[in-house]
Amino acid sequence: MLNDFRHHAKQQGWDEQVRRLAARSLRILLARLGADAPIHEADIRSLPADRPGTSARRTSTSAFT
Numbered sequence: 916m917l918n919d920f921r922h923h924a925k926q927q928g929w930d931e932q933v934r935r936l937a938a939r940s941l942r943i944l945l946a947r948l949g950a951d952a953p954i955h956e957a958d959i960r961s962l963p964a965d966r967p968g969t970s971a972r973r974t975s976t977s978a979f980t
Contacts, residue, residue: 916941916945916950917938917941917942917945920937920938920941921934921938924937924938940959940962943962944958944959944962
């Protein structure tokens with residue numbers, strides 16, 4: 916899933932730093948929920964806004980919502 920996300924973000928022309936932050940957010944969610952669980956927008960928004968190196972906005976606007 917993470918590789919698909921990275922590919923999608925690159926195809927969409929996201930800046931490298933934005934792709935890195937969004938991928939980190941997805942890794943945190945996958946670690947918390949597991950790869951087989953559906954990821955809902957509420958799960959994404961539950962990431963602490965002040966957590967360094969995460970980007971809920973870009974993660975939630977991907978093809979995975």
